[in-house]
Amino acid sequence: MATIKRGVSLYSYQEEYFLRTMKLEDCIKAVSDMGATGVEIIPEQMCNEYPDLSPEFLKKWFGWMEKYHVQPTCADAFSEALLFKNRVLSDDELVDLMERDLKVAHDLGCFVIRTLCTTPMRVIERSLPLAKKHGVKIGLEIHAPLDLGSSWFDPYQDLIDRRGTEWFGIIPDMGVFELKPSRIKADRAIRDGANAKIVQYVNDAYDAKADLKKVREDIAKMGANAEDFKWLGLCARILHTDPQVLKKHKGHIFHVHAKFYDMLPDFTDENLDYEVVVPVLKEIGYDGWLSSEYEGNRTIDDAFPVDSIQQVSRQHEMFKRLIGEK
Amino acid sequence: MATIKRGVSLYSYQEEYFLRTMKLEDCIKAVSDMGATGVEIIPEQMCNEYPDLSPEFLKKWFGWMEKYHVQPTCADAFSEALLFKNRVLSDDELVDLMERDLKVAHDLGCFVIRTLCTTPMRVIERSLPLAKKHGVKIGLEIHAPLDLGSSWFDPYQDLIDRRGTEWFGIIPDMGVFELKPSRIKADRAIRDGANAKIVQYVNDAYDAKADLKKVREDIAKMGANAEDFKWLGLCARILHTDPQVLKKHKGHIFHVHAKFYDMLPDFTDENLDYEVVVPVLKEIGYDGWLSSEYEGNRTIDDAFPVDSIQQVSRQHEMFKRLIGEK
Amino acid sequence: MFDKYIVCPYGLRNVIDEHGSIEGFELKIRIPYYRGVPLSVVDSLKITIGAETFTNESIRFTVASGSFTMSEMSTVATRRWNFDEDATLKVTRPGGLVYFDQRVEVLIAIRAPYGIFTGHDVKVLSLEPDKYLAVAAK
Amino acid sequence: MFDKYIVCPYGLRNVIDEHGSIEGFELKIRIPYYRGVPLSVVDSLKITIGAETFTNESIRFTVASGSFTMSEMSTVATRRWNFDEDATLKVTRPGGLVYFDQRVEVLIAIRAPYGIFTGHDVKVLSLEPDKYLAVAAK
Ligand SMILES: [Mn+2]
Numbered sequence: 001m002a003t004i005k006r007g008v009s010l011y012s013y014q015e016e017y018f019l020r021t022m023k024l025e026d027c028i029k030a031v032s033d034m035g036a037t038g039v040e041i042i043p044e045q046m047c048n049e050y051p052d053l054s055p056e057f058l059k060k061w062f063g064w065m066e067k068y069h070v071q072p073t074c075a076d077a078f079s080e081a082l083l084f085k086n087r088v089l090s091d092d093e094l095v096d097l098m099e100r101d102l103k104v105a106h107d108l109g110c111f112v113i114r115t116l117c118t119t120p121m122r123v124i125e126r127s128l129p130l131a132k133k134h135g136v137k138i139g140l141e142i143h144a145p146l147d148l149g150s151s152w153f154d155p156y157q158d159l160i161d162r163r164g165t166e167w168f169g170i171i172p173d174m175g176v177f178e179l180k181p182s183r184i185k186a187d188r189a190i191r192d193g194a195n196a197k198i199v200q201y202v203n204d205a206y207d208a209k210a211d212l213k214k215v216r217e218d219i220a221k222m223g224a225n226a227e228d229f230k231w232l233g234l235c236a237r238i239l240h241t242d243p244q245v246l247k248k249h250k251g252h253i254f255h256v257h258a259k260f261y262d263m264l265p266d267f268t269d270e271n272l273d274y275e276v277v278v279p280v281l282k283e284i285g286y287d288g289w290l291s292s293e294y295e296g297n298r299t300i301d302d303a304f305p306v307d308s309i310q311q312v313s314r315q316h317e318m319f320k321r322l323i324g325e326k
Numbered sequence: 327m328a329t330i331k332r333g334v335s336l337y338s339y340q341e342e343y344f345l346r347t348m349k350l351e352d353c354i355k356a357v358s359d360m361g362a363t364g365v366e367i368i369p370e371q372m373c374n375e376y377p378d379l380s381p382e383f384l385k386k387w388f389g390w391m392e393k394y395h396v397q398p399t400c401a402d403a404f405s406e407a408l409l410f411k412n413r414v415l416s417d418d419e420l421v422d423l424m425e426r427d428l429k430v431a432h433d434l435g436c437f438v439i440r441t442l443c444t445t446p447m448r449v450i451e452r453s454l455p456l457a458k459k460h461g462v463k464i465g466l467e468i469h470a471p472l473d474l475g476s477s478w479f480d481p482y483q484d485l486i487d488r489r490g491t492e493w494f495g496i497i498p499d500m501g502v503f504e505l506k507p508s509r510i511k512a513d514r515a516i517r518d519g520a521n522a523k524i525v526q527y528v529n530d531a532y533d534a535k536a537d538l539k540k541v542r543e544d545i546a547k548m549g550a551n552a553e554d555f556k557w558l559g560l561c562a563r564i565l566h567t568d569p570q571v572l573k574k575h576k577g578h579i580f581h582v583h584a585k586f587y588d589m590l591p592d593f594t595d596e597n598l599d600y601e602v603v604v605p606v607l608k609e610i611g612y613d614g615w616l617s618s619e620y621e622g623n624r625t626i627d628d629a630f631p632v633d634s635i636q637q638v639s640r641q642h643e644m645f646k647r648l649i650g651e652k
Numbered sequence: 653m654f655d656k657y658i659v660c661p662y663g664l665r666n667v668i669d670e671h672g673s674i675e676g677f678e679l680k681i682r683i684p685y686y687r688g689v690p691l692s693v694v695d696s697l698k699i700t701i702g703a704e705t706f707t708n709e710s711i712r713f714t715v716a717s718g719s720f721t722m723s724e725m726s727t728v729a730t731r732r733w734n735f736d737e738d739a740t741l742k743v744t745r746p747g748g749l750v751y752f753d754q755r756v757e758v759l760i761a762i763r764a765p766y767g768i769f770t771g772h773d774v775k776v777l778s779l780e781p782d783k784y785l786a787v788a789a790k
Numbered sequence: 791m792f793d794k795y796i797v798c799p800y801g802l803r804n805v806i807d808e809h810g811s812i813e814g815f816e817l818k819i820r821i822p823y824y825r826g827v828p829l830s831v832v833d834s835l836k837i838t839i840g841a842e843t844f845t846n847e848s849i850r851f852t853v854a855s856g857s858f859t860m861s862e863m864s865t866v867a868t869r870r871w872n873f874d875e876d877a878t879l880k881v882t883r884p885g886g887l888v889y890f891d892q893r894v895e896v897l898i899a900i901r902a903p904y905g906i907f908t909g910h911d912v913k914v915l916s917l918e919p920d921k922y923l924a925v926a927a928k
């Protein structure tokens with residue numbers, strides 16, 4: 001029976017890569033060490049030869065894939081529409097960039113590229129023949145604040161209805177299933193100057209589904225400072241899409257970004273709704289990758305050492321349990 | 327015995343191509359119709375797909391080569407150093423452009439690219455491994471006012487001494503062997519407002535090797551206008567390098583630009599010293615191409631119809647005689 | 653060179669925008685150089701119609717490979733104006749051109765690797781029927 | 791993000807030109823973004839040392855793929871600043887820096903496809919030994 005596969009976006013190890021304590025091979029090895037098998041990469045982050053990957057580099061790349069028993073999955077593309085200060089790139093130029101990224105993905109052995117919601121849909125549509133030509137799918141990342149269930153998706157659904165799902169589909173980012181204010185973000189807000197008492201008040205109000213306008217007045221009376229209001233704003237933007245919405249997208253989910261901010265030592269995630277999401281993915285027969293995207297480093301790095309390997313491993317323990325892997 | 331070969335740069339047919347009365351295939355056919363066998367091209371002039379020539383275009387191109395019994399020779403490159411208004415391209419970027427043009431030339435089946443003297447020598451030197459990689463030579467065009475015999479060439483000679491002549495050599499443009507003021511240019515000067523009498527006076531003085539400073543004073547007294555002085559300036563800049571200088575370059579002449587402005591009905595050229603040049607080329611065993619570059623169109627097109635095919639054919643009659651072709 | 657061919661003898665017409673107003677006019681030009689070029693090397697354009705002069709700021713340049721304002725063009729290095737290709741210049745001028753016969757003068761400068769290539773041409777053209785811009789699809 | 795790493799803790803030094811004069815100083819920075827970028831999207835830089843501020847005009851930016859002034863960079867789309875790479879900023883300031891310990895503040899803006907990414911960092915650095923520029927070969 002087809003089952004969900006475990007992978008990692010090397011984006012997760014960006015802190016260590018940036019600080020030069022992990023090289024590309026180390027990142028790949030870290031994926032393998034957890035028994036995960038899918039490797040997602042942002043070529044512009046970890047391939048300095050981008051966009052012209054040399055045969056020498058590719059030989060090393062595929063050598064690592066073999067050595068560590070992993071395989072390439074997704075290559076994340078950006079479509080640099082603001083390449084020049086004096087103008088936005090034309091559609092034609094964006095199609096060229098899309099082809100460039102499809103080629104890079106093909107060279108890396110990836111089956112899909114991630115495109116951003118800033119790429120005009122007409123550019124995606126014009127790129128479909130190029131996707132076919134290079135044998136690489138185009139996956140639109142659906143990332144907070146975009147809502148998987150809203151009418152925002154209608155034009156894309158129309159594209160799917162007209163052109164099918166062989167080359168175009170979606171890559172939902174699990175950041176859209178956020179349950180509650182993140183503890184590490186709250187702690188950071190306090191370190192940045194918010195009042196612990198007010199942060200706690202806001203969090204309690206959020207849990208109680210209180211009217212945030214009223215909360216705003218309350219904390220003003222409590223003497224809230226700019227950081228306190230920033231925290232309230234952050235909580236107000238928390239997006240919890242109902243995971244059942246994934247059923248609507250059954251059939252065109254190419255890949256999943258398993259975003260997370262903080263995995264607890266008991267292998268649970270307080271913030272993101274994986275306990276519900278993964279069963280829904282199983283139910284709809286999703287047999288692609290859950291590709292970890294650890295993003296907590298940005299929040300804790302002012303005060304704590306970042307251990308991306310540990311964080312990702314904890315998430316994979318949770319996935320093993322939820323997927324039912326032995 | 328190896329002998330000089332006859333070819334044409336399609337540059338010669340630019341007037342008709344620009345006016346859309348000859349297409350690329352017509353230009354190639356015109357070369358063939360004279361029994362010439364070498365086709366030189368400026369890809370940026372006649373290949374609209376430049377720099378990415380499609381397999382479909384190349385199939386047509388080689389089909390024409392076969393159909394008309396001709397072969398590609400040289401592809402003329404430009405190295406767009408002033409691509410942006412705010413800066414001159416860096417050496418690295420110029421090396422990239424050189425590689426792009428080497429690839430285009432390779433795709434077209436050319437054995438050499440023409441580079442301009444505006445390309446820094448250090449860029450040429452850095453491009454030699456790329457020439458080897460793509461199997462296409464780099465030929466520096468030596469064009470008036472550059473003097474084939476002057477010390478200007480010393481650094482290039484040094485480059486040849488250090489790196490050999492397999493991938494770097496020269497493409498002398500025969501415009502450096504100018505004998506006397508061009509008749510069609512004199513007529514044009516008169517049409518543009520110069521005085522026929524003064525133009526004649528200047529030409530006679532030139533033939534008599536008179537001191538041009540003195541001539542300047544003379545025509546001022548005769549009431550010369552701006553066009554008259556312009557004509558004098560043009561005559562003062564006539565460059566007649568001694569054709570014997572070609573002997574010094576024996577061994578690194580990759581290709582020859584057979585520049586001309588006006589072929590007379592009796593198949594002679596009053597202006598350029600081919601009667602001496604071709605025998606010298608034979609003497610040094612040059613067995614490459616004489617590649618016609620008709621440039622008279624610019625001079626006559628204000629008053630006369632341009633017939634590039636006829637002009638090039640006349641030059642080839644002259645070449646047949648001088649080469650000793652039956 | 654090719655100066656006398658710069659201004660095309662055809663293609664001068666007023667342009668009507670989606671709301672039915674005359675937003676300006678357009679004309680066609682040829683390249684005064686012996687090869688095609690990347691759009692970024694089209695350095696400057698000056699169009700004189702009657703007593704009015706229009707420069708880069710009010711000109712949109714369109715060829716098969718793209719359509720850009722002249723100020724945008726300075727960074728368009730990967731799209732080309734081909735040697736055998738008409739370029740369409742759209743000039744913003746509310747009300748457009750009024751007289752049927754117009755003296756059209758174009759001055760154009762192109763940056764070749766060995767310096768600036770300028771071209772200049774003057775022709776008297778007759779206005780052709782107006783061009784109506786289609787209303788955008790949505 | 792990565793703001794606290796922008797100013798490298800090493801690499802601040804005066805630069806001596808071919809004639810032996812101090813033409814300015816240089817420092818090294820890291821990218822405040824999670825990937826490498828084409829140089830043209832490095833939108834602006836502001837360096838404050840002590841009470842003096844230096845902006846694009848006086849800054850030369852150097853990475854492995856090339857060396858450009860900030861005003862040149864706006865058209866450098868085919869060369870990249872890599873995610874794991876130090877960039878060297880050379881600032882023109884005749885006389886260079888005088889005090890051994892310097893408060894160095896860098897503000898940088900990068901145009902991502904979804905908007906401007908800014909980064910800000912302040913560090914106190916010690917001057918390292920001067921850098922002598924080699925006399926040109928000829
Ligand atoms: Mn994501």
Ligand SMILES: [Mn+2]
Binds near residue numbers: 499585619
């Ligand atoms: Mn020539």
